[in-house]
Amino acid sequence: MTGGAGFIGAALVGRLLGEGVEVTVVDDGSAAGWSRLEPLGGRLALHRLDVRDPGLPAVVDGAAPHVLFHLAAQVDVGRSVADPLQDASVNVLGTLAVLEAARHLTRPARVVLAASGGSWHGPEAALVRPTPETGARGPVSPYGLSKAAGVDYLDLYRHLHGLEGCALALANVYGPGQDGGGEAAVVRAFVEAVATGCDLLVHGDGEQTRDLVYVDDVVDAFWRAATAPAVAGGPARYNIGTGHETTVNELARLLLHRSGRHLGVRHGPARPGEVRHSSLDPTLAADRLGWRPVTTLDDGLAATLAWRLGGAGPAEADRAGRA
Template structure:
């Protein structure tokens, strides 16, 4: 099968690309490298079934190449994913996340693709809810522009399904973590805490530390994308998470214990647009796709720490 993957040099996208290539598929990997890294694709760089395109998905040249590739399935993961940046510059966020999603949908339609699988956000689209874990039937109520852009992307999915017969599935992801997540970026608290503690740098918690998140390991998330490429889940949003709430303070303690460093984060003022709780009911994904999370948070933290250590060892050579 021929597939297009956007955001392919990001940590989720590159892990998905590697999985697809191992399964024998041919992949057009698209990334503008604004936050992704070519190093993430090093494992598959010499694979003849991989074609890499460095471009913004909105660019005319990228749209022409995605359309001409003749893919059966599009995986759309390219996004501006910093909630704080979306609050500070909502226009820039919308250009990347709303227009980007529309451009990829147009490319999928023009190419005659069967299906598009969209990376949505299982926290920001729902906002604050009265009941947790949150089910897909909950009313969407984003409190930041990033979440609003993801809701807009899901709306466009429904439009293209009705107008053009394009099969679509939106995966509302929990807080994804694991190897290849940038430990020096603005998102990805597991990698940020782990690298900071291991290097003896200060670690910071914004707010009182009681905010909770639903941490789901990257390999489990990639499995959900692969399963969603089939006919199941057409027209649906499916939550992809564990249903387990872990506070930021608890997470810091778990990581500090794993790397054998003092558990003494610096407490900072809360930031605008941040949610108090995230926990996702993923029973629909289990029923529709046969998916469930396999990797526990404790095990996933160890795997992520091992990756950071391995990367540091290579850099030191």
């Protein structure tokens, strides 16, 4: 797994180890180091390596994986606007390097890519929501474009080299363990504000909407994409979202209510490159992968708050949230 030290990656590593799977992680440690993986026991090998490093094929070959998960990415939309060359280098060339390593494996591996759902579609597709995979494409940031290019390369490799695999187009993922930037930074930023007693800062008018999907549900989608027979010869891309929209204002209200903290909400300038409305139709993933999001927003936010405020794991957090 590339990017296995990250927010979603570490949660997926935990699930795989729990399933008794042997995991090899490649990560350059640029986001948060290895801290998320330290508590995990099990058959886990770690390689501090950039996915663009010429040593990648040897590491992948040595691991001889059944499934190759590619999650490593430059995930900051704002940074992609400021430095599109760096963004493309990691997200386009890095993904291509992973696909090249996969196609030269002696025993073929299934490849599962983390793609971006929210930034795939443009304003036109957002007129039909929740948006299906077939909705018009139109990224509004270099990040959206570079992540979409990764899916295109995967699809090309499926046809050109017979590579088996698919991409999961993720909505805005949130949950315990999220402490970097990333696409769903709004939940992290609000939870951080609640934890430190600061006012919540909303970019723009707050009426922009997000499809917030809980990290454990996303991890379950990766597990199904790795194991479902339907992936072979199936669609290249599956939406992984709830199909529901939450405004940023509503999210702020929910978090303040759930935390019981009396904090204010301030509005700042809207951010460039941000999608105004998005929600993803998960019907295809339900039909082909048997995947459905099962965590309600209220339960997910309770678990996230409890993780940040009390250091509790999701199970304890869930109990705390229901108390």
